[in-house]
Amino acid sequence: MSSIRELFIREEKARKQLISPVLIDNGLTPGQGQAGILNNLLKEDQISQKELALRCHMDTTTMSRNIDNLEKLGLLRREANPESRRSILICLTEMGREKALRIRTAFEQLESILGKDIPEEDMEVFRRVFTKICENLEKNSL
Secondary structure (H helix, E strand, O other): OOOHHHHHHHHHHHHHHHHHHHHHHOOOOOOOOHHHHHHHHHHOOOEEHHHHHHHOOOOHHHHHHHHHHHHHOOOEEEEEEOOEEEEEEEEEOHHHHHHHHHHHHHHHHHHHHHOOOOOHHHHHHHHHHHHHHHHHHHOOOO
8 A cells, every 4th residue: 555655746747747738738837836825816806916926935035036937927017006115016907807717617627537436525525635745844844
């Protein structure tokens, strides 16, 4: 029987093989978190870089680099925050919104594939267990 670590590696490889072509076709770099940034901005546009980094579970340096890249691609823009002169809001462009919607559709298809032939009650148990695994990893170190 495979270890949990081996299963994580196997799942990650298979998931990347499915989703990477969609990301590349939309001008994104797989593994950089750019799809997550666009998805979070679809949920709530015009948020601070700090808030976006928190929602994407990304450090601010990586977030800044991704925002620069996505801005160069014309997918998002920075706007002055009318409530704070020292704050910048991150916003989707029209092209960014279109690509984000395409990517969201691909991720919804991925979710469907992940849960295929698995009863919903089993998926709920898996979500709870996997959430606990993530929490354990996030609060511990080797």
